[in-house]
Amino acid sequence: MKQTVTVFGPNLRDKSGGYTFHVHDADCADAGKYRFEERFTIHAMSLNDIVAEVYDFLEEDELLSAMDEFLFKPCVKLKEETA
Numbered sequence: 001m002k003q004t005v006t007v008f009g010p011n012l013r014d015k016s017g018g019y020t021f022h023v024h025d026a027d028c029a030d031a032g033k034y035r036f037e038e039r040f041t042i043h044a045m046s047l048n049d050i051v052a053e054v055y056d057f058l059e060e061d062e063l064l065s066a067m068d069e070f071l072f073k074p075c076v077k078l079k080e081e082t083a
């Protein structure tokens with residue numbers, strides 16, 4: 001399944017939770033509270049695709065640890081790829 005998501009961050013005003021990025025479905029109404037944040041919208045097939053798009057300079061084994069920097073909101077229906 002492919003989903004269009006909007007990634008908010010880095011430099012979020014709300015640093016609660018320690019996340020660098022928040023990820024919402026591109027059409028999510030809840031994303032409106034981030035209207036002043038940096039953002040970009042991408043098409044992804046998995047959570048791994050989102051992390052790889054943001055951190056395209058990391059090696060594949062480093063991407064798994066980078067996943068901890070992302071808060072995937074419930075509107076994101078994608079799953080993490082497993083080996």
